[in-house]
Amino acid sequence: MKTVAADGAPKILHVQQRLLGKNAEIARRNRDTFRAQGLLTLNVLSSPGAGKTALLERMLADRFANGNVGIIVGDLATDNDARRLSRFGSRVIQVTTGNVCHLEADMIDRASQALGLEGLEVLIVENVGNLVCPAGYDLGEDLRVVLVSVTEGEDKPLKYPTAFKSADVVLITKIDLVPHLDFDVGKLEGNIRAVVPQAQVFAVSAKTGDGLAEWYALLQSRRSHVGRNG
């Protein structure tokens, strides 16, 4: 067993750096706009199938924000998730990205204008399901939330460090399935702490509701904070 470093990448990376510079500028503008309105904005990242939409459905059903929530959903194709989320009475807009594996600040700027921000208290962006590409793109959010489900294995933070390193909050999802798995939640938590010591970590189940009260309490405290500064 040996290790081979990848090369051939500089050409992509060079273009990416220019685009990331432009993205950072638009993200700053988004952040100013969102804060001026007293909005708390979340950017939710994970692998496909980690349970982003199921968690958001549960949060909306629980009326976690006690106020108006707007949602921007990113997917390569289909508006399935927007349709699922629009059943709860929130304003929802779907961004379809084709072959682009992440959302960019510019997409969020246009989507939030199409959605309309007036009257909203929380804006949630459900990113494209991908543990790599979305990590490099600031969208102007206050909190970056990375989900990892217990069915994915304990080593994911070590193997996909880019996304985890950028997280403010890590939600360990589907904990209702732990009794049926060979899975050590403590080991996953240890790996999360090793990669991103400053993140807040909650173990939750959208199905049973376990752990959600603590997560909602954090959101509530961040909302008052954003509101005071807005």
Place this chain on the structure above:
Amino acid sequence: MKTVAADGAPKILHVQQRLLGKNAEIARRNRDTFRAQGLLTLNVLSSPGAGKTALLERMLADRFANGNVGIIVGDLATDNDARRLSRFGSRVIQVTTGNVCHLEADMIDRASQALGLEGLEVLIVENVGNLVCPAGYDLGEDLRVVLVSVTEGEDKPLKYPTAFKSADVVLITKIDLVPHLDFDVGKLEGNIRAVVPQAQVFAVSAKTGDGLAEWYALLQSRRSHVGRNG
């Protein structure tokens, strides 16, 4: 709810097209090399945590190939998977890609030379865990195998069509967990068939061994085919 098309992407796509042209050329050369040696080559794709490494561990433990197997493992970081797989006596090499979210034909060319192909009958490439980026990169494989686990939800083929469309084989993994989920395997199969009607589909469990005999039979028949033409 409205739909917003993504733009701002052409710059990336333009560079990608040039790189993809170069990649296709190296992939053709890889394919010629692999076939000249009578090797059956698999490119295994999925989301993070769909069970690629667990399936390969089971395949190696079952001695599915009745012969020598070589493995190239791609990850952003760590050599965890290579270490897991090298316990079974196969030749294994880890490619770490840093921030690059896929393997490219050039990486496989260099990794296979470092691994050494002599004496091998099957070469398996375990790609970076990602349902988007690796789909566009031919590595020179005979069979592209896409895994989707039952914990990811039935709609994944519709939401991530790029990877599924390119599959020769789709393996539905972790079927031992179905009794603990609200999950309809028939619905997932229907969505797979809608996106990629020509693919062979097997529902398997690396834990219980369910469904693996049919999958091994396909590999065996493809091996005789490659051997005859090699």
